[in-house]
Amino acid sequence: xxxxxxxxxxxxxxxxxxxxxxxxxxxxxxxxxxxxxxxxxxxxxxxxxxxxxxxxxxxxxxxxxxxxxxxxxxxxxxxxxxxxxxxxxxxxxxxxxxxxxxxxxxxxxx
Amino acid sequence: xxxxxxxxxxxxxxxxxxxxxxxxxxxxxxxxxxxxxxxxxxxxxxxxxxxxxxxxxxxxxxxxxxxxxxxxxxxxxxxxxxxxxxxxxxxxxxxxxxxxxxxxxxxxxxxxxxxx
Numbered sequence: 001x002x003x004x005x006x007x008x009x010x011x012x013x014x015x016x017x018x019x020x021x022x023x024x025x026x027x028x029x030x031x032x033x034x035x036x037x038x039x040x041x042x043x044x045x046x047x048x049x050x051x052x053x054x055x056x057x058x059x060x061x062x063x064x065x066x067x068x069x070x071x072x073x074x075x076x077x078x079x080x081x082x083x084x085x086x087x088x089x090x091x092x093x094x095x096x097x098x099x100x101x102x103x104x105x106x107x108x109x110x
Numbered sequence: 111x112x113x114x115x116x117x118x119x120x121x122x123x124x125x126x127x128x129x130x131x132x133x134x135x136x137x138x139x140x141x142x143x144x145x146x147x148x149x150x151x152x153x154x155x156x157x158x159x160x161x162x163x164x165x166x167x168x169x170x171x172x173x174x175x176x177x178x179x180x181x182x183x184x185x186x187x188x189x190x191x192x193x194x195x196x197x198x199x200x201x202x203x204x205x206x207x208x209x210x211x212x213x214x215x216x217x218x219x220x221x222x223x224x225x226x
Contacts, residue, residue: 100152
């Protein structure tokens, strides 16, 4: 079945850069997605990597290496509002829905 | 554009009681999902609908959970009878098509269930 591993917690200071890694095991592969969830809020889509390489969206970038079954989310110029949980996700075996990792809690301090 | 609507936001019940959650997806979204999120964990897929048909309910504990999506729009998720371990946030999400190929999932704020 599908499984994902990501660190449970990461801490950083404002203005810093942080990288959240995600390794996965899947049968069949369609791509790696990242979602952000603030405390008590809804998960929101951040990025999707269907091919190897780096995708950049403003302060956030996401990377995928399919040969290594590995990806990461890179957050630059950290702000207090970036304190949240970040989830990597891969499609289920049928390729129709997302399976989420346990999440990484990012705490940004001043 | 209105987002995914869910109600109630909070519900407290005693074990063995029943509860129902309602979800209204984004207009035009054919696919609807119910996820369970236990505190400190990622969302876990319970059931997926495509229009009003079930695509995947392999993770739904069918002895106590049921879900329907009549007319391919709104959906309800029911738990009867509830157990302590059902305490979680129940997230509804929708997408234009299935999310497997990178399609974005739009989540509601969730319904937080506490079972005492």
